Amino acid sequence: MIHTPAIFFTRRPVVFGLAILCTLLWGSAYPAIKTGYQLLAIAPHDIASQMVFAGERFLLAGILLLILARIMGKHRFGMSIKKMRQIALLGVSQTSFQYVFFYIGLAFASGVKASILNATGTFFSVILAHFIYKNDRLSHRKSIGCLVGFAGVFLVNFNGSLLNFEFSLAGEGSIVLAAFILAAASIYGKKISQEIDAMLMTAWQLAIGGLVLLALGFAFGGKLGQFDLASSLLLFYLALLSSAAFALWSTLLKYNSVAMITVFNFLIPVFGSMLSALFLNESILEWKYLLALALVCSGIYLVTRLPSTATRKQAIAEEVPQPDN
Template sequence: MDNKKLLTNRKMVVLIASICCILWGSAYPGVKSGYALFKIAQNDVFSELSFAGYRFAIAGIMVLIIPLIHGKNIFSLTKKNIGQVVMLGLTMTTFQYIFFYIGLANTTGIKGSIMNATSTFFSVILAHFLYADDKVDAKKAIGCLLGFIGVFIINFSSKLLNFNFNILGDGFIIMAAFIFSASSIYSKKLSETIDVILVTGYQLLIGGIFLIIIGTFNKGYITNFTLPSTMILLYLALLSAVAFSLWTLLLKYNKVSSISIFNFIIPISGAILSSIFLGERILDLKNAAALILVCIGIYIVNSNSK
């Protein structure tokens, strides 16, 4: 079975997309553990940017090693291609995480998780205008709504009832979500003419390097490299390398809406994995209800796909 048949098979799409989102969800406890091991203070945004930069730069190197092992030339990009992957790296990695970390420093983790889930809505809406075969219909609207309700349930707190909107907090996280959605569609376009592995590897490496430069320039230094802290960093890099590579492949061969709906799994899996590995108390009933709603939403959206 060739790549296209494998990556458009419904069961494989569900499996691979779920794996990607569970891996991204595992970054929640992974990053928290990394901050503790590297002794990064809470709301030290520039150290967090440097930490993210190391993570993504290493992930990019991991991805680019694959074609090198197989004897492929990773320096075959044209000047136009180089400009395109630099743009992708700046948007998908650098700018997205700058907005995300600044936003998270100015709002609560609960609201941040909910606001970040708006990326699915942005992806579906952008796809509606960019692709003739990926229009918004009732099924997609209902599926997205159910998924968002699931994310809201697992993050529900009485504090959410006191609604207030902070531009530097909530606004920046929504901007990060929009950038991720737009750049994901851009990566889909690039994958039509550039090898997916090169697109993924270079965007992670370039975006990561810029994050390191920005963080370090503002005295966001990363120290305290020990065996445990290095292992956490390598794990976060590996999950990024695997998840971004597989996600870009899925986007290349499938409709944006049918793949982006799986993003609702990320905060659900992140909450569940945090409760397991960090001992955070989260009601099991709330987890189950959120997961069921997200799964129903995913099923509804993909039942409209071939």
């Protein structure tokens, strides 16, 4: 009976199904956030209110994850002041700073475009890991994957005639910067998670990051917005998808190799684009979007795929960070 969770979470149908569910949840964040802007009447230039909206989401997500951790028996924190400082730094960088730029960028860029651009985080993590970890150097395959992926990101910023390059710092620039911050913060989070329970670490960093976002938003004149049933349910969904997806993802990583799970990351821009097209009436049938999706997904697959001769031990040593949308 003790081995039941391990047996259950290593079955291929279960693993694949839950991994796809996680990427579906993360992909749904793009249209959900933009819908939240509409329901709460948050204008694209109202950055302060966008920060308040993000703060509400992540504070609630952190609380939900702490409750889940308590139910799972993870109530013995045992963290020193040093560890709490590390978690606070992680929360400010990975949640606060990253989502300041992510929410701003999503206000100025379409959901389809943002979901593709945000995939640069996978490539940034591979490049950063090359300079930080001796056992995760850029291989020929990973280099090709990064080039292919960035080619897709580059393509999506051209107009239909390929004559004009459409890129704004407030929109597309903010999304790419958010992806870079997430990649760097995730590597730092992986380092400190070696001595701290991953679920508790994430719960606290989400809550701390959410509080910082709320404080900054209110300090610059942000407003909560007029919540009704629809907007309240949407906020709860955004918080729930962050906490639930992480809980499932971390469980899958516990019982399976990292490379086997992270290969599903390529589905996030696919789901993000499809759901944005479905719920926001955005176009996804433009040839540049379809080709960009194909290039980005191919690039992510190349950088996360293990060689056929790799062992399980080598797979666990991979340093590809998990997404946090």
